[in-house]
Amino acid sequence: MLPQKKIWMDGKLVPWDDAKIHVLTHGLHYGMAVFEGIRAFSTAEGTAIFRLDEHIDRFLNSAKIYRMDLGHSKGELAEACKELVRNNPAKECYIRPIAYTAYGEMGLNPLRSKVSVAIASWEWGAYLGADAASKGVRAAVSSWARIDSRSMPVQAKCAANYANSALAKMEATAGGYDEAILLNTHGMVAEGPGENIFRVKDGILSTPPASSGILRGITRDTVIQFARDQGITFYRNDSTKEELYTSDEVFFCGTAAGIAKVREIDGRKIGYDGTPVTDQMAKLYAEATHGKIKKYEKWLAPV
Numbered sequence: 045m046l047p048q049k050k051i052w053m054d055g056k057l058v059p060w061d062d063a064k065i066h067v068l069t070h071g072l073h074y075g076m077a078v079f080e081g082i083r084a085f086s087t088a089e090g091t092a093i094f095r096l097d098e099h100i101d102r103f104l105n106s107a108k109i110y111r112m113d114l115g116h117s118k119g120e121l122a123e124a125c126k127e128l129v130r131n132n133p134a135k136e137c138y139i140r141p142i143a144y145t146a147y148g149e150m151g152l153n154p155l156r157s158k159v160s161v162a163i164a165s166w167e168w169g170a171y172l173g174a175d176a177a178s179k180g181v182r183a184a185v186s187s188w189a190r191i192d193s194r195s196m197p198v199q200a201k202c203a204a205n206y207a208n209s210a211l212a213k214m215e216a217t218a219g220g221y222d223e224a225i226l227l228n229t230h231g232m233v234a235e236g237p238g239e240n241i242f243r244v245k246d247g248i249l250s251t252p253p254a255s256s257g258i259l260r261g262i263t264r265d266t267v268i269q270f271a272r273d274q275g276i277t278f279y280r281n282d283s284t285k286e287e288l289y290t291s292d293e294v295f296f297c298g299t300a301a302g303i304a305k306v307r308e309i310d311g312r313k314i315g316y317d318g319t320p321v322t323d324q325m326a327k328l329y330a331e332a333t334h335g336k337i338k339k340y341e342k343w344l345a346p347v
């Protein structure tokens with residue numbers, strides 16, 4: 045990671061190297077941290093943050109689920125993201141707001157800890173490797189089930205959820221694959237460790253419903269809106285892994301990953317006749333994020 049100049053910490057921009065916390069920070073020990081992943085893109089009108097409002101809303105909702113009071117309004121947090129990007133050299137960047145139970149108390153009751161909020165930004169390139177955009181990635185269905193919402197709220201973007209993601213990711217990469225696909229505890233397709241998943245079969249685009257135990261991705265929502273606007277038939281429905289194997293197209297999507305086509309799952313090549321729907325979605329996403337489609341300019345917040 046290339047260091048930037050500043051990090052926003054509890055209301056102030058501090059030099060990158062000074063953005064440090066104590067080793068007894070409560071959230072480090074008990075996973076009590078909620079975070080966001082947002083991207084800023086360059087547009088003809090300057091740098092703009094994509095779907096900032098929706099990301100801040102999800103950040104506040106993650107905090108609400110974990111009974112965290114962030115102590116900053118939605119407007120303050122949005123402005124802090126913009127201020128940070130203005131003050132850092134990387135303009136096309138990834139933005140990471142995080143709220144965590146801070147240093148002061150140990151023991152697992154998080155309600156005794158003060159909550160701190162920080163926001164960092166840095167340049168983050170091809171999340172699933174250089175082949176993701178052109179050739180597509182090779183994925184493996186994980187032996188780890190996606191966490192069940194009866195145990196942990198999957199829709200809160202909590203650091204603790206990513207222990208499950210990391211186990212799946214390590215298993216996939218150690219096995220020579222680029223990415224994992226997690227099934228839920230009912231054996232239905234859920235999502236990737238850090239991406240939602242879509243499939244195309246006979247011209248119909250589909251993705252697992254929120255109730256399948258996934259993070260409701262903002263990129264997922266963006267793809268759904270593209271599909272509606274393009275008149276592509278779209279469903280939210282459950283599918284099994286063999287339905288993925290026999291899909292015409294499969295792709296991952298997320299803020300870090302963008303739109304990444306999947307070319308193989310568990311040694312089965314996906315599709316026969318190219319990836320027209322994936323390509324169309326990737327093109328729309330690239331154009332919308334860079335301010336090239338009038339209709340979607342409402343999703344861009346200039347910094």
Ligand code: PPE
Pocket residue numbers: 080081082209235236237238239240258259260261262263264297298299300301
């Ligand atoms: N599911 C999971 C589990 C997930 O972590 C993400 C985002 C998504 C779906 C897609 O959500 P959205 O970004 O709103 O479209 N994962 C973030 C963190 C990745 C990381 O490695 O860190 C991201 O893409 O920013």
